[in-house]
Amino acid sequence: MIDLRASDLPLLVLYALAFALLHWTASPWSGAGFFSLWYPPAGLRFAVLWSRGARFAPWLVLAELAADFSSGVIDIGAPGLLQAVIGAMRPGLTYGLALAVTRGIARGKDDTFSLPPMMMGLAAVAAPALNALLVAPIDALLPADAGRYRIGVDIAISLTGLAVGDLLGILVLAPPLLWIAALTGGPRQALPRPPSRRAVLEDALVLSGCLLLTIALWRAGLGAQPAPGLLAGAWIGLRHGRIAAWLAIVAQVLAFLPYSSGQLDDATRLELHLGIAAVVLVTWLAGSFSDAQKTARIMLERRNRLLFQAERLKTLRAMSVAVIHEISQPLSTLAIEAGHLARATEHLDADIAESAALVDRKARDLSDLVRRLRRFGGRDVDEPSLLPVSMLLQTACQIVAAELRASGGRVDCLGIAPDLAVQAQEIEMTQALVNLLRNAVAASPGETIALRAGAVADEVRIEVTNPLLAARKTDAQPLGAGMGIGLVIARTIVEAHGGTLVRQDDLDTARFVLSLPLVAGPLP
Numbered sequence: 001m002i003d004l005r006a007s008d009l010p011l012l013v014l015y016a017l018a019f020a021l022l023h024w025t026a027s028p029w030s031g032a033g034f035f036s037l038w039y040p041p042a043g044l045r046f047a048v049l050w051s052r053g054a055r056f057a058p059w060l061v062l063a064e065l066a067a068d069f070s071s072g073v074i075d076i077g078a079p080g081l082l083q084a085v086i087g088a089m090r091p092g093l094t095y096g097l098a099l100a101v102t103r104g105i106a107r108g109k110d111d112t113f114s115l116p117p118m119m120m121g122l123a124a125v126a127a128p129a130l131n132a133l134l135v136a137p138i139d140a141l142l143p144a145d146a147g148r149y150r151i152g153v154d155i156a157i158s159l160t161g162l163a164v165g166d167l168l169g170i171l172v173l174a175p176p177l178l179w180i181a182a183l184t185g186g187p188r189q190a191l192p193r194p195p196s197r198r199a200v201l202e203d204a205l206v207l208s209g210c211l212l213l214t215i216a217l218w219r220a221g222l223g224a225q226p227a228p229g230l231l232a233g234a235w236i237g238l239r240h241g242r243i244a245a246w247l248a249i250v251a252q253v254l255a256f257l258p259y260s261s262g263q264l265d266d267a268t269r270l271e272l273h274l275g276i277a278a279v280v281l282v283t284w285l286a287g288s289f290s291d292a293q294k295t296a297r298i299m300l301e302r303r304n305r306l307l308f309q310a311e312r313l314k315t316l317r318a319m320s321v322a323v324i325h326e327i328s329q330p331l332s333t334l335a336i337e338a339g340h341l342a343r344a345t346e347h348l349d350a351d352i353a354e355s356a357a358l359v360d361r362k363a364r365d366l367s368d369l370v371r372r373l374r375r376f377g378g379r380d381v382d383e384p385s386l387l388p389v390s391m392l393l394q395t396a397c398q399i400v401a402a403e404l405r406a407s408g409g410r411v412d413c414l415g416i417a418p419d420l421a422v423q424a425q426e427i428e429m430t431q432a433l434v435n436l437l438r439n440a441v442a443a444s445p446g447e448t449i450a451l452r453a454g455a456v457a458d459e460v461r462i463e464v465t466n467p468l469l470a471a472r473k474t475d476a477q478p479l480g481a482g483m484g485i486g487l488v489i490a491r492t493i494v495e496a497h498g499g500t501l502v503r504q505d506d507l508d509t510a511r512f513v514l515s516l517p518l519v520a521g522p523l524p
Contacts, residue, residue, distance in 0.1 A: 004059060011048075012063045018044055020067040022173075028261035029165070029269070037273040038257060039165035043173025045092060046127060049099055050120065050174065051181055057096025061089050083142055090138055091131050091166075098127040115295050117192070117242060121288035124174065125281065128166030132159040161270055164277045171284045172253055175246050192291050195240040195247075203236045203244055207251055224272045229279035237286025241294070245287025249280050306489070313431075328370050331363075338363035369398060384497075386519060387429070389420040389453050389460055396433035397451070400441065408446040411437065416453045420460050422516045424497050432493040432501075433462070435486040436512050440466035443510060455518055459499075462514040468505070487512075 019041050026036035045064075049057055065088055068074040074084045102123040136155065179192075195203070210232035217225045229252055237245035253276065260272050342360035345353045397411050404410055422429070440449045444466040452463040487501075494501040499516035 008059070012059060015044070015048060015060065016063040016067040016070075019064055020071045020073075023067070023071070023073065026165070026169075029257075029273075037161055037165045037168070037260070037269060038253075039169040040173045042091070042095075042128065042166035042169035043171070044169075044177065045095055046099075046124065046170045047174040047177035047181070049092075049095055050123070051178060054096040054100035054103075057092050060096075061092035064088060064092055083139070086138060086142065087135075090134060094131040094134055095127045098130045099123050102126050115292040117288045117291035117295060118285075121285045124167065124170045124284070128163045128170065131166060132163040135159055135162070157270065160274070164270075164273050167277050168253065168273070168280060171246075171249060171280050175242065175284075192242045195244040199240045199244060200247075203240060203248060206235055207232050207248055211252065211255055224275040226275035226278045229275070230282050233279050233283025234286045237283050237288075238290050240287075241291045242284070242287040245283045249283050252276065252279055252283075309489075324370055331367050331370055335360075335363040335367040384423050384425050386421050387424055387426055388418070389422060389462070390416050390418050392422075392424075392426070392430055392433060393451060393453060393462070395430050396437055399430070399434050400437045403438065403441055404449075407441055409441060409444070409449060411449045411451050413451045416451075417455065420453060420455060421519045422460055422497075423519045424516065428493045429497065432490040432514070433464075435490040436464045436514065439487055439512070440464050440510070444468070456515075458518050459515045460518045462516075463511055464514075465509050465511045468508055468510050490514075 022041040022044060026039045026041065029036045029038040045060060048060060065074075065085065068088050069076065074081070074088060078084070102119060106119045136159075210228035213228040214225060217223075217228070233245065233248055233252075236248045256272060256276055260269050260276075264272070338356075338360040342353075342356045345356040347353075393413060393416060397413070400411075437449065437451075447467050450463070450465040452465070454461055491501045494514055494516070497516055499514065501512065501514050504511045504513055
């Protein structure tokens with residue numbers, strides 16, 4: 001069970017009130033053997049569990065019980081109290097189980113059916129189905145005197161009605177609740193794009209024609225034929241996605257629900273709602289599949305861009321290795337001669353000696369940089385090695401030095417212990433650090449970037465901190481939220497090395513914390 005926070009209490013109170021109200025509004029569609037063939041509380045329950053997680057289910061069950069006792073749905077003094085309480089608890093628990101199983105099956109897969117748009121549609125089918133399937137097994141476990149279900153219709157028909165009512169409630173009510181929650185600062189989710197005016201006009205024409213055909217077939221004595229609605233829903237969902245599909249669902253439900261709440265016998269009402277449920281399900285799954293396909297295409301394009309960037313980096317690496325190889329020998333000779341010159345001019349005029357010493361220092365610095373770049377470019381990227389953290393940070397700072405000078409900023413390296421080491425691929429880890437530094441420079445041009453590294457328990461923690469300019473101050477965001485592909489690449493590299501990369505903002509600063517496993521041993 002998820003820990004209950006004080007901020008969750010208003011949500012549970014509001015949920016209990018809304019659940020009781022929606023439970024009452026479903027009564028016109030009730031019948032023998034089932035509560036309601038149109039049950040909107042199921043949509044409310046599904047939306048909360050989908051956004052808060054399956055572990056929130058026990059708290060929702062308690063809220064539903066409180067609503068049932070307060071509204072008189074469950075009478076404490078009536079016989080069969082245990083059966084009534086178990087029956088009230090079952091839906092919330094089975095919904096939580098269905099959502100957990102659905103997400104567990106999809107976890108780690110990258111096909112279309114495991115993407116969030118499609119996964120929600122599959123969970124919307126699994127939750128009411130599991131709820132209906134577990135009615136009889138749970139009832140069989142109750143004591144003989146617990147007031148078991150005694151229904152006047154066949155149990156299969158009764159459970160079908162239960163599943164149909166829940167399915168309609170979920171697919172009509174849950175999507176807008178989740179979209180509203182996302183727009184008002186709730187759990188992050190990818191919102192579908194609304195259809196254009198042209199798409200709305202096209203969908204309205206298709207839907208109107210199919211509804212007229214359905215009504216004509218009904219009046220001709222052929223009953224509730226779902227085929228026209230199925231064709232319209234599939235066309236609209238596949239063409240324009242989930243929002244268009246939901247609008248088509250609402251239009252068809254509003255067309256038939258007032259009629260089905262009237263003086264119909266149970267068999268006729270069930271037949272009509274079975275047709276509505278088929279149309280609603282096909283329409284929503286078609287819209288979900290369309291959005292999932294769009295999401296898959298976006299992910300594929302992003303992956304292709306990353307591969308293209310990797311190929312460019314590979315080509316640049318090969319070119320840099322060739323250039324470094326060509327200049328390393330003459331540069332070594334220059335460094336040696338500069339050293340001789342410095343020693344030979346030590347006793348001459350001070351200006352000459354100082355100039356010669358400066359040439360010697362710069363030649364040695366440049367020679368040292370070329371040696372590091374030669375090792376950097378020549379090492380096999382697939383072979384991690386023991387690397388000093390100070391060397392990684394120094395290399396990254398040198399790579400972004402030109403960008404720092406252009407922006408008027410600088411990097412302060414604070415408290416970097418020389419004995420810290422990590423087991424890593426030098427090229428990839430340097431790239432991750434360069435991306436973090438470039439992000440800080442771009443976010444705070446002309447400012448000072450703080451770079452720290454230290455050991456915390458069994459980890460090396462590297463922090464890149466930059467001041468937040470007034471125009472850029474925002475609340476702390478998760479890594480990658482609107483900050484470019486460079487940070488996504490950095491996080492991927494760090495996580496591939498068994499580490500983490502998170503953003504921890506203060507009031508006036510942005511801080512990225514990179515953690516890697518600490519390695520003890522002789523440094524190279």
